[in-house]
Amino acid sequence: MDFQLTDSQRALQETARKYAREVIRPKAAHYDETAEFPKDLISTGYELGMMNLGIPSECGGLGLTHLEQVLVCEELAWGCAGVATSLFANDLANLPIVLGGTEEQKKRLLTPFTEKPKLASFCLTEPAAGSDVAGMSTTARRDGDHYILNGSKCFITNGGYADQFTVFATMDKSKRHKGISCFVVEGKAAGLTIGKHENKMGQRASNTVTLTFEDVRVPVANRIGEEGEGWRIAMETLDNSRPTTAAFAVGIARAALEHSLEYSAQRQTFGKPIRDHQGIQFMLADMAMNIQAARLLTHQGAWMLDSGQKNTLVSSYAKCFAADMAMKVTTDAVQVYGGYGYIKEYPVEKLMRDAKLIQVYEGTSQVQRIVIARELFK
Incomplete structure (x- = not known):
């Protein structure tokens, strides 16, 4: 068991983090407000290798491992979950071809995505x-x-x-x-x-x-x-994609925690920063603890795929736990901000709205529990 990232994985993570911090974050509020499609971010994301993460190298793709894809997805979702979803949609759409296509189909249908920005x-x-x-x-x-x-x-x-x-x-x-x-x-x-x-x-x-x-x-x-x-191809696709969806939840929640830490150091009540109040400390501690637990489940689900193991149970653990965790963490972040958390000028209400969708798409939290129960019954 090894929790250490390789040098190349850390470099990939930092590249994604820098892109999210310097390119996505500054435009996230605009695209959230207008609901415009972020064509410019699609182009820059393509140029930086933030798209088509799972296309095999023999088709001209990056051929990243599932764990490496998870690392990228957490950073992109930290920047903006909506933009991250737009960037990662290619990987979900092309995954059935990667998993079930012939070599001819893979080269014919996947290679064009590595040659120009294409969705x-x-x-x-x-x-x-x-x-x-x-x-x-x-x-x-x-x-x-x-x-x-x-x-x-x-x-x-x-x-x-x-x-x-x-x-x-x-x-x-x-x-x-x-x-x-x-x-x-x-x-x-x-x-x-x-x-x-x-x-x-x-x-x-x-x-x-x-x-x-x-x-x-x-x-x-x-x-x-x-x-x-x-059916088999669809279910195998979802087993493969659930860790990356869970990573979206981790990224959203991490952003909410970071905003809460910063705000709780600045906001004062009763003559001291609110982070000095035990009630706020407990909320922040629970946020951090559950984010780390979700991240570890997410990494395990991805690692199992990279190790050639069936990950249905653990990927459902990860997706369900991370989605519910992100909803709780972002709701608590709004609570930490108080009335300001409900105002669009502040960042956490967007994170709360973004988190809700993780509980719904690619298998609701209730469906994940059905999958988990069925796997346990086996």
Whole structure:
């Protein structure tokens, strides 16, 4: 057991931290207020290697380990979770290709992302099938050398700006999870309609839309895995992505703790800084303790993947604990600030809004508990 980072990992962490501190942080409030898509940060993030972290080196990518991806994600989310979500969406969308694609598919579908700033979207959730993925209604029908997709996907990150979509659809709804397959839709295909950008409570710098597929034709060559393997690919994708999502929560919470430490040293009541009051000290201590616990679970979930171990249980531990922790820490940060914490001029109310989404996307905290229970029953 070794908790020491290598020199290269520390250098990567510092690069991400510097980018978050000097580039993302100064613009975070603007993008939160306007809900504009941070195109400039996408470009600079691409140039600095803050995108496409998991694309294999043989496809021109960085080929970072899962632990290294987690290190980067914590720093980016510390800067702004909405921007971090926009930057990391490619890795989630392309992960099914990394996990289930042929060597030809990997080189053809992944390499273009390493050659220029290009965005992709992961399309799993539907209006009536979020947590119940097996109940999806988007259909795929074989038609010669193509499949024809019909249906809709909602809450799709970067959907309004993406050039490639990884879509899960059922070929036989009566088979539930056994009928699902995975497809890659390239470009703005005929029959694809992009809905309005959702006006979200938090993580407002990320683009979120509904996609509608009407007789969208997809070449058979763009099916990832065999027919009926979509469920396995989707679940394996989420096992792989949960540590990075948990790292988002750790980054948000760390930012909230740092702001609280700074404010509690400056704000005075009853003739002394509020950090000298035991009630505030207990809150700060609990924040720090739980952030570190979440970070260790997150690193373990990533390390297990890098060690070739199945991480379903630990990745759900990490995602669930970190998400709930971030919500508690950011809520407490608002409390430390008192009335000022409720004002948008101060930074912690944004962190509280951003944290809430971590409890919802990529498997709610309740779904994580179901996964954990099922793993325990095994």
